[in-house]
Amino acid sequence: MIRHMTQYLPTLALDFFRLGIWLVLLMVIFVPLERLCAQRQQQVFRQEFFVDLGYYFLNNFLPKLLLILPISIIAWGVHHLGTSGPYTWVAHMPLRVRFVLAILVGEFGAYWGHRWSHEIPWLWRFHAIHHSAKEMDWLVNTRAHPLDMFFTRLCGLLPIYVLGLAQPTGKTVDLVPLLYALVGTVWSFFVHANVRWRFAWLEKLVATPAFHHWHHTNDGTKYINKNYAAIFPWMDKLFGTLYLPRKRWTKKYGIDMPIAPTFTGQLLQPFRNG
Numbered sequence: 001m002i003r004h005m006t007q008y009l010p011t012l013a014l015d016f017f018r019l020g021i022w023l024v025l026l027m028v029i030f031v032p033l034e035r036l037c038a039q040r041q042q043q044v045f046r047q048e049f050f051v052d053l054g055y056y057f058l059n060n061f062l063p064k065l066l067l068i069l070p071i072s073i074i075a076w077g078v079h080h081l082g083t084s085g086p087y088t089w090v091a092h093m094p095l096r097v098r099f100v101l102a103i104l105v106g107e108f109g110a111y112w113g114h115r116w117s118h119e120i121p122w123l124w125r126f127h128a129i130h131h132s133a134k135e136m137d138w139l140v141n142t143r144a145h146p147l148d149m150f151f152t153r154l155c156g157l158l159p160i161y162v163l164g165l166a167q168p169t170g171k172t173v174d175l176v177p178l179l180y181a182l183v184g185t186v187w188s189f190f191v192h193a194n195v196r197w198r199f200a201w202l203e204k205l206v207a208t209p210a211f212h213h214w215h216h217t218n219d220g221t222k223y224i225n226k227n228y229a230a231i232f233p234w235m236d237k238l239f240g241t242l243y244l245p246r247k248r249w250t251k252k253y254g255i256d257m258p259i260a261p262t263f264t265g266q267l268l269q270p271f272r273n274g
Helices: 002-006 009-036 049-058 062-080 085-091 095-119 121-131 138-142 146-162 175-192 200-204 209-215 233-239 263-272
Strands: none
Touching: 009 049, 009 138, 049 138, 049 263, 062 146, 095 121, 095 146, 095 175, 095 233, 121 146, 121 263, 138 175, 146 175, 175 209, 200 233
């Protein structure tokens, strides 16, 4: 058994190396931007920076592993229905059409997964870790309990697979879920960034730092539980949860709920509450 496990060590080491390269690239991009265009002045190595760094590495592995089983079951079910009319029709769509539709339905699923994480107390135990950050920057994107990230990603991927927009049983690698994940990840780093940019009318179409920073506000009860969408603010407009003043920024981030200060303590905290 030990020999069987050790054969995966070179691959695991390579994955960590790749994550390290991506981390350096992200820092090269975002650290200068946040120094030159900061919405709020703060240190690069702010409080809990290294806690969030731990989440960066953990959440690039564990949620993906947890998604394998449910996505495989869904893909198996869709494959056995694949000969029916609607799935055959979707399968023959051009890649660009399937990708655009995947972004739309994935955003719908992710919106509701995110919203449920705020409204259902048991899910909030896990999601509160993400909202406990009192300073915002690009790395806060990775600050999330792995089970919270697993749930939100599952909600986003579920309609993509159920509707047949992903083709996991094809002879080649299906790019739709890969592109969906890539776009969502890149955009999430951007909207968490500590930059003061505003984008006028574009803010009604795509999520921006101003839009998402209000989602992290702790300014008062009338401002919280807004702006759940990851990419499209009009999703919040549609469901009555949009809040985006033209010139104001939130004054305070975080939550009043006490959160463990350590990485291990935060991972265990949701299981100890209630």
